[in-house]
Amino acid sequence: MTLDKLAIGKYGRIIAVRGRGRLRHRLLDMGLTPRVIVHMQRKAPMGDPISIYLRGYELTLRLEDASLIEVEEVSV
Amino acid sequence: MIIALAGNQNSGKTTLFNQLTGSNQHVGNFPGVTVDVKEGISKSDKSVKLVDLPGIYSLSPYSGEEILARDFLLKEHPDGIINIIDGTSLERGLYLSMQLLQLNIPMVIAINMMDEVFANGIVIKTNILSDYLKVPIIPISANKNEGIDDLMKAMIDLIKNKCAPPRQDFCSGPVHRTLHATAHILEDHAQRASVPASFAAVKIIEGDEPMLNDLSLGKNEKDMIEHGIVEMENELSMDRMAAIADMRYQYIEEITQKAVVRPKTDKHHDKTIKIDNILTHKIFGIPIFLSIMFVIFWLTFAVVGSFLSDLLSGGIDSLASVVSKGLNNFGINPVVESLVVDGVFAGVGSVLSFVPTIIVLFFLLSLLEDSGYMARVAFIMDKLLRKIGLSGKSIVPMLIGFGCTVPAIMATRTLTSDRDKKMTVFLTPFMSCSAKLPIYSVFAMAFFTKYRAVVMIAMYVIGILLAIVAALISRKFVFKGNPIPFVMELPNYRLPTAKNTMLLLWEKTKDFITRAFTIIFIASIVIWFLNKFDIRFNAVENSKDSILALIGSFIAPIFIPLGFGNWMASTALITGFMAKEAVVSTFAVLLSTQTESISSQLGTIFDPISAFAFLLFTLLYTPCVAAIAAVKRELGTKSMFVVVLLQTSLAYVIALIFYRIAILF
Numbered sequence A: 001m002t003l004d005k006l007a008i009g010k011y012g013r014i015i016a017v018r019g020r021g022r023l024r025h026r027l028l029d030m031g032l033t034p035r036v037i038v039h040m041q042r043k044a045p046m047g048d049p050i051s052i053y054l055r056g057y058e059l060t061l062r063l064e065d066a067s068l069i070e071v072e073e074v075s076v
Numbered sequence B: 001m002i003i004a005l006a007g008n009q010n011s012g013k014t015t016l017f018n019q020l021t022g023s024n025q026h027v028g029n030f031p032g033v034t035v036d037v038k039e040g041i042s043k044s045d046k047s048v049k050l051v052d053l054p055g056i057y058s059l060s061p062y063s064g065e066e067i068l069a070r071d072f073l074l075k076e077h078p079d080g081i082i083n084i085i086d087g088t089s090l091e092r093g094l095y096l097s098m099q100l101l102q103l104n105i106p107m108v109i110a111i112n113m114m115d116e117v118f119a120n121g122i123v124i125k126t127n128i129l130s131d132y133l134k135v136p137i138i139p140i141s142a143n144k145n146e147g148i149d150d151l152m153k154a155m156i157d158l159i160k161n162k163c164a165p166p167r168q169d170f171c172s173g174p175v176h177r178t179l180h181a182t183a184h185i186l187e188d189h190a191q192r193a194s195v196p197a198s199f200a201a202v203k204i205i206e207g208d209e210p211m212l213n214d215l216s217l218g219k220n221e222k223d224m225i226e227h228g229i230v231e232m233e234n235e236l237s238m239d240r241m242a243a244i245a246d247m248r249y250q251y252i253e254e255i256t257q258k259a260v261v262r263p264k265t266d267k268h269h270d271k272t273i274k275i276d277n278i279l280t281h282k283i284f285g286i287p288i289f290l291s292i293m294f295v296i297f298w299l300t301f302a303v304v305g306s307f308l309s310d311l312l313s314g315g316i317d318s319l320a321s322v323v324s325k326g327l328n329n330f331g332i333n334p335v336v337e338s339l340v341v342d343g344v345f346a347g348v349g350s351v352l353s354f355v356p357t358i359i360v361l362f363f364l365l366s367l368l369e370d371s372g373y374m375a376r377v378a379f380i381m382d383k384l385l386r387k388i389g390l391s392g393k394s395i396v397p398m399l400i401g402f403g404c405t406v407p408a409i410m411a412t413r414t415l416t417s418d419r420d421k422k423m424t425v426f427l428t429p430f431m432s433c434s435a436k437l438p439i440y441s442v443f444a445m446a447f448f449t450k451y452r453a454v455v456m457i458a459m460y461v462i463g464i465l466l467a468i469v470a471a472l473i474s475r476k477f478v479f480k481g482n483p484i485p486f487v488m489e490l491p492n493y494r495l496p497t498a499k500n501t502m503l504l505l506w507e508k509t510k511d512f513i514t515r516a517f518t519i520i521f522i523a524s525i526v527i528w529f530l531n532k533f534d535i536r537f538n539a540v541e542n543s544k545d546s547i548l549a550l551i552g553s554f555i556a557p558i559f560i561p562l563g564f565g566n567w568m569a570s571t572a573l574i575t576g577f578m579a580k581e582a583v584v585s586t587f588a589v590l591l592s593t594q595t596e597s598i599s600s601q602l603g604t605i606f607d608p609i610s611a612f613a614f615l616l617f618t619l620l621y622t623p624c625v626a627a628i629a630a631v632k633r634e635l636g637t638k639s640m641f642v643v644v645l646l647q648t649s650l651a652y653v654i655a656l657i658f659y660r661i662a663i664l665f
Helices: A021-029 B013-021 B064-075 B087-103 B114-119 B126-133 B148-160 B173-192 B197-206 B209-215 B219-236 B240-259 B267-279 B285-330 B334-352 B355-371 B373-386 B392-401 B405-414 B418-430 B434-447 B452-477 B498-532 B547-562 B567-578 B581-590 B595-602 B608-620 B625-635 B637-662
Strands: A011-017 A037-043 A050-054 A057-061 A069-074 B002-007 B038-041 B049-052 B080-086 B107-112 B137-139 B488-490
Touching (some): A011 A021, A037 B267, A057 B087, B002 B064, B002 B087, B013 B038, B013 B080, B013 B148, B080 B148, B087 B240, B107 B114, B107 B148, B114 B267, B137 B148, B173 B209, B267 B285, B355 B373, B355 B405, B355 B498, B392 B405, B405 B418, B418 B637, B434 B452, B434 B581, B452 B637, B498 B567, B547 B608, B608 B637
Parallel strands (some): B002 B049
């Protein structure tokens, strides 16, 4: 599944980051690389964007961009 | 000697810069407060110049800030780099370090926020990190001024010994092989472009266009490199961009596993989650945000700010009367007295009386910014702003615009993307500022007694609607291209420090006062002159005979199609360019009446339809001198003229359309 589908409070392991150019580079630079585990934190009041916790910090991104990130749910 | 400060946003880079230079500069917890490069001289050693680079996460060629930082490092050849990392999110910080380490420039890594690291129970073994990265690692707490001297000493020692980080490999396997092969192929080109070969190799593999242009590789070399990269991609079953990012993070994970001990729970973040459960709550998040903004406005414009402003303008008035008495006693020419009292004191004084309001507003906003709440505002409001082609970050300047356009435009400095900043500056004047409120209320009282509230609210709504339309149109034609991706760090909540806040306030105040005494000073004298003299340069008794009134009657015909082709209306619009407050007082002077009874007098020169057209025009026409000066500062002279012309012609068109249609009924 993709990151935008991960339920709040669940953990996911990143499998691949799709997309291209600037956005993709940015996602990778911010630490969204294969195998890293992310923890879904919350959705903004209007349902978008979302916030996730990874590598010791919290990151917000839009659902549209999160749908480019392939994850598998894991339990920690 | 030049030392560059490089680090992530929110790493405390600007705080460190302030500690090192004593310079007054904005420190914010909002990603990307430092948009342009700032310089300062070291407090401890006058021969050391420090350069505060924008907060960045990588040296990719995609965002303006990253390109700026990268160009500075590659082309200005600083003598040293201080790389500052937030110790609580070490991994992400080291990702940038690994790119900086390849630049062949002496470098020290400062691990900041050590106080929080301790409080969180995190252990960072700096000696192990240093063994791996082969550069000095200095733990510091920039906001407590701890470790700063050690940091500077380590940096200067390295520079004196010209000790750049050794060329090192962060990887093995296919990436390593490809990197080496690529570096080998482009070595000569890199040398000619004076770029370290290993840095150039990584960037070329990442598919970095500017680097490709800088190196001017031949077709043969390009093919050879491409061949190697494709081989690597096949071997790893991962594309080049991901392979490089993955290589860096793998190395970081390897060293942090040895050098960092993290407790199971992240205490500081747990606290942040608890606060966010309230502040970004699904139902209450937006109402809380609106209430916070309301309280800030109320405090600024109704309680503290206006109290201080009244106090200050009272002070200026009494000073003016003392000066006036003194000049009279001296027997000075009344025209000179008028220049000092009516021109300088009244003009500059009226602008200076804004200062307390602006300081209070910025004080409150800086608390939101330094605490980390501003990033949440962007998070909450992003979905709404996205519809007009902006991101959540633009909401704050626009909201401040309802108070005063000047600080609103100054606040766009927190926007990291040039495109977003420009667009926000252009849209902010549509938010009806508080100085226009007296105009609406006087006219509404005079012509729309029954629907007073409706007319006043309509002004605000029309402004917002037109802003949306303008945003949608300009997104199609002017601000094309993709907005910067909204992938933003939400920093942990922190208590703002008094020092940072004070530095910020001092900077804003200085900024505003400098402006008050340059452009506004000149403008005040010009308006005074035009209002005081007739065309033969004789001082006039009544402003009806002044040059200003003459200009007013000269341009008045332009407004005949809009229904208010009256010299008084035109004159009021001219003085309104000085300050929107002046519109009402000008009517009072020209109609020879008190401000209180102005409503009854306006009926002699307006009817309800032309009055509404006039209101539409004042809502939209050029922002005041102070706001224009702010636009010039942020975007330059050209944009300043564009704003003036655009707003004024839009005002004309909208008022014209309204008037022409309304008189048909």
